[in-house]
Amino acid sequence: MCKYVSYLLLRGPMRIRSLALALAAFPLLVACSAVAEKIGSSDADHTEDQPTYAQYKWLWADETEEEFKSIARAGSMWSDPEFFALDHPMAQRLQFWVDKMDEALRARNPKALASTPKPRIILRKDSDPNAWVSYIPVSWKVKGALARAGNAPAQPNVPSDAGADGATEAGSTVPRTIPTLMLLSTGKVAAPGSLPPLDRRFDDAALAELVKFANDGFAKCRLSTSDGAVVFGEGCAVDPSLSGDRSDAIAFYATGKWITVTTGLITSMLDEERIVAVLAHELGHYYRSHSIQPSDQLNYFYALGEGNKPEKPGADPRYVEQTLKVREKLRSNDWYVDYTEENKLMAEQRLGFYTTEQEADEISLEILARMGMPPTLGPDSQALLHKIVDDLSSGRGDTGEIKWEKCAALRERGFKDEAGQVVSVPVGNLSDPHHSFCFRVFNMQRELEAHRYQLAAERPRPPGEPWSKLLQRMQNDIDPPPPPPADAGRD
Ligand SMILES: [Zn+2]
Known part of the structure; x- marks a missing residue:
């Protein structure tokens, strides 16, 4: 199983080396004339009410629980993964939220989602804070x-x-x-x-x-x-x-149909609503079928400008050459390819780089709002994870240069400097489709300003035990308390 489409995966997928294509030999004009075809179309943009990229049934594996688990076992390098039962109260609680998001989207876009199976939650006992949609x-x-x-x-x-x-x-x-x-x-x-x-x-x-x-x-x-x-x-x-x-x-x-959530994600984030925002991000990957969506629809440089637009910006035609080049680098699937050149270009020219992760972040805000939850939970959730990962790894885990504290201060000021100019937030290493935490917060903040989502429904109220009880119960199931000593009760 691949953690390719995870929320905060710190390492990219293992990639396979490719043949170098002779693109560089073409004169620039040839490349430019083919901009629309070669470097993205509006299909890839996050425009509201387009939850799916395409609507074919086979885009989703619709695998059974057994099929999913057999693939998870085959993909596990060390010991077999341990899953909680589907009827575990914590798994059911997360399923409640996923069902609400799914219902809200289907009610609004019934045709687009007619071929998409209902997503399911599976809780995995793993201390690593993560969540992902699998490629099956x-x-x-x-x-x-x-x-x-x-x-x-x-x-x-x-x-x-x-x-x-x-x-x-x-x-x-x-x-x-x-x-x-x-x-x-x-x-x-x-x-x-x-x-x-x-x-x-x-x-x-x-x-x-x-x-x-x-x-x-x-x-x-x-x-x-x-x-x-x-x-x-x-x-x-x-x-x-x-x-x-x-x-x-x-x-x-x-x-894959089964969205994996680790117990470590829950025990490190603790806050229910911020965890729901993570689920919304995973649903973005799920509905847009990122496992197979042609990567040529994404992965392009775009001008950051002063703010996001309600329709995502297309590929910047001034950087066609660089876009084609970086795609070849990405196709090589080599973790060690150097992206210094691209990072320098992005900082100097104020460019972003549109990836599946960015698309999932942006869709997550729409999904939250449709369900009746404040979409500000998206950047809140990302900021919390930023802090968790900074604390866990002393900042080594983040590919960006801005640490949590500085990022929180920047967000407070609307990502503007003293002169009122929008600050430049580094995107991070392009070999990882997850941009730096601070860039993700920055981008989601700008998305909220561009879309101004209205909360469509009443906020869902989950039935059952209070969240704190569920947390306690899950913690007990991770580390069962020791049995009382045999001489308990004696002096
Ligand atoms: Zn993701």
Whole structure:
């Protein structure tokens, strides 16, 4: 299981090296003329009442509890993860909030959410404060083929994937068949990771939807069908470790239904409403199906300007070249790629960089307001987490440069300096889609000013025990109190 889409994950996903594409060789004009196509469209913007990016059923894995847990176990490096029962009062309380948010959104956007399953909460015993939506690998039994033109042919010396059939002798020119070709959200084709994909049924309509989804969303990667096979066009980057050109199945990461919340998130945040704001952020990832949304729809530089707009700003055409370059860096999936150049550019030119995390933050404010909770809980929640992580790691965990105390003071002043000018808040390391804590607070604050959400409903009142009792009960279940000594009651 991947913590890719977590709330405050401090490390990025493990990434896979890619082939360098010869983009730099194109003259700038060519790149500029293709701005709209290549570096984002309004589809990616956070505009109100667009909770989903696309509405196909297969975007969500809709996995059973057992399927989810088996993938969680497969993805766990050390001991098996421990989950609380679904009917644990704390799990039920968080589910109450998720249900309320889901209801409010569905009531307002019934068509957009018709194919989206209802999200579920699962509570994981883990002291690390975190929450995430999982990427669930899903496979379809349809043949896959790489166009491969412009890419290196399969390396005959690279060990083939386990269980590969149809593999030929080294040096043979016959295309090698491997079990699965996996399409990533970056428009790159790779071998599946270590998690076994869930086999899912599909039909011709779903196949046509997948082709359209990819071709509408990726800047260069094009899909087509031919002789009953899905063909990954030559614009799709190909992971160099792929040992074959053909496959018996294709796979992708669908969005998992079970939203994981760690006990550590609850015991460190303690405040119910701020935890609800974290859930709203996770729902942003969930509804927008970030596990598979083409990353070319996001990941662009935009001008920060004086404030956010009700419609998110598009890619800044002055920085097309830099956007294309940074996307190639991100496609390389290398944690150690250096982003000093981009950080300098952003500070000097007052640019932001739009990511899935930013989209989830912005949607979370809308979701909170629709449910009838003050959307200021978004930045409040982020500020609290900033403090928690600063305290836990002496500030090392945050990729930004501004510490909690200074950020709180800046927020107090509306992020303006003594002269009334908007201050520059560093975005942080671009290899992590989570921007620095202070930038996230800053951005959400500006979102609130731009949207001026009206609280649509009455504030939901959760039934059951008071929050403090639930906390106590959960704490007891994490660390059961020792049994009374055998001689209890004696002098
Ligand atoms: Zn997130």
